[in-house]
Amino acid sequence: MNPEAEKLWPGKRWTLALMLACLGMLGPFSIDTYLPAFSGIAQTIGATPVQMQQTLSSYLLGFAVMNLFHGALSDSLGRKPVILFGVALFTVASVGCAMSNSIASLVAFRALQGMSAGAGMVVSRAIIRDMFPPADAQRVMSQVTIYFGIAPAVAPLVGGFLFAHYNWHSIFWLLVVLGAMLWVACWRWLPETLQPEARQSFHPAHLLSGYWQLIRSPRFLALVVASGVPFNGMFLYVLSAPEFLGRHLRLVPTQFFWFFLLTIGGIMGGAWLSGRMAGRTKPRHQIRHGFLIMLITSLVNVVLNLLFEPQAWWALLPLAVFAFGWALMVPVVTLLALDQVPERRGMASSVQACVGSLANAAVAGIVAPLVMHSTIALAFTSLGMMAVGILAWVWVRPRLP
Numbered sequence: 001m002n003p004e005a006e007k008l009w010p011g012k013r014w015t016l017a018l019m020l021a022c023l024g025m026l027g028p029f030s031i032d033t034y035l036p037a038f039s040g041i042a043q044t045i046g047a048t049p050v051q052m053q054q055t056l057s058s059y060l061l062g063f064a065v066m067n068l069f070h071g072a073l074s075d076s077l078g079r080k081p082v083i084l085f086g087v088a089l090f091t092v093a094s095v096g097c098a099m100s101n102s103i104a105s106l107v108a109f110r111a112l113q114g115m116s117a118g119a120g121m122v123v124s125r126a127i128i129r130d131m132f133p134p135a136d137a138q139r140v141m142s143q144v145t146i147y148f149g150i151a152p153a154v155a156p157l158v159g160g161f162l163f164a165h166y167n168w169h170s171i172f173w174l175l176v177v178l179g180a181m182l183w184v185a186c187w188r189w190l191p192e193t194l195q196p197e198a199r200q201s202f203h204p205a206h207l208l209s210g211y212w213q214l215i216r217s218p219r220f221l222a223l224v225v226a227s228g229v230p231f232n233g234m235f236l237y238v239l240s241a242p243e244f245l246g247r248h249l250r251l252v253p254t255q256f257f258w259f260f261l262l263t264i265g266g267i268m269g270g271a272w273l274s275g276r277m278a279g280r281t282k283p284r285h286q287i288r289h290g291f292l293i294m295l296i297t298s299l300v301n302v303v304l305n306l307l308f309e310p311q312a313w314w315a316l317l318p319l320a321v322f323a324f325g326w327a328l329m330v331p332v333v334t335l336l337a338l339d340q341v342p343e344r345r346g347m348a349s350s351v352q353a354c355v356g357s358l359a360n361a362a363v364a365g366i367v368a369p370l371v372m373h374s375t376i377a378l379a380f381t382s383l384g385m386m387a388v389g390i391l392a393w394v395w396v397r398p399r400l401p
Helices: 013-032 035-045 049-077 079-098 103-131 134-148 150-165 168-189 204-215 218-228 231-239 241-248 257-277 283-307 317-338 342-371 375-399
Strands: none
Touching (some): 013 049, 013 103, 035 049, 035 103, 049 079, 079 103, 079 168, 103 134, 103 317, 103 342, 134 317, 150 257, 218 231, 231 317, 257 283, 283 317, 283 375, 317 342, 317 375
16 A cells, blocks of 8 residues: 555545546446447448457457556556556547448457556556555445446447437547546546555566466465456346347347346445445455355346246346345455555456456357357356356465465
8 A cells, every 4th residue: 555645635535436437437338338339330331240249359359458468567657657548549449430431440449449448447456455455445446336337337328329319430439538538537636656666677577477476376366266257147147138138038128228227236236335344344254245145146046047937027136136246245355366466466457357358258259149048048157157256265265364
């Protein structure tokens, strides 16, 4: 923790959390806003559904790969320069997307968007731990999660509105405006939280040594798995939403918002309670409560899908409760992972984000298409992903200091 933290940000703690949440929301917001315009973009530029899927895959790949480096760069160059460069590059890439008139250029600029969008999310985690002791850091991380949860709920509505009333180009022009505004706000108010004497060498040998230290740390990797893989138990349903909501639950597109409303409500509720429990409940107990909620909910979801024909009035509720349990425990597990290597928190955040992004990409490209045909398969797959997280936590818990 930076000893000058109180001087660096004299304002209210929630205002810093809001700025960091906006940085973290840039990535998911740029995914969810253009999804409602998929078919319209394809018709305009003459792209096939497979080619349009590449605009998402290229984004996720760029996001995952560069997440491995954002934090390491911030350990060497400072937190603020990396964020400013990342947001600036994202804004330029959004201009390229808005002006694209072919699938090749759109795929290329989406990849550039993905490579830059993760800088804010990765570095903001390190900033939180630079600025606050453990209990306060958990509260701020919970506040960030609450604000962060707004993006997936609002983005499809905004994107759908712009596409219906203007055109698909307006979606990316909105991202240009948001990126520019966020860059100005960070340039004006975001402090540099990494002390000069705490900066790491940017020499390749030193960087490789740091990555090797993290990769060969079983405790760190187990915490990364415990925090990231269970998320895919919920994300699987987001990726399968057209099939799950439309074909299985027989909802019309105008009713899809119930799914996102309940899921995001669960995330925000769990994050709020996590912040309230910070400093009052032992971190390990809070993690146990979160996993227990997810385990019971996953089992109930499997049983209901085995016994009954899926109906929207009950099928959406387990997903909201699952999201609540995940958000209750993930701020604590994330901070535990960063504290495994306090001198390389930026790099640790990078590796954590990279593993999570690769898992998300694998679920999007491989797992979801294989299981979205059946609600039973979806339920069992979600249970399996959550079980991986539990096993990782059960193994690492007695090995933590």
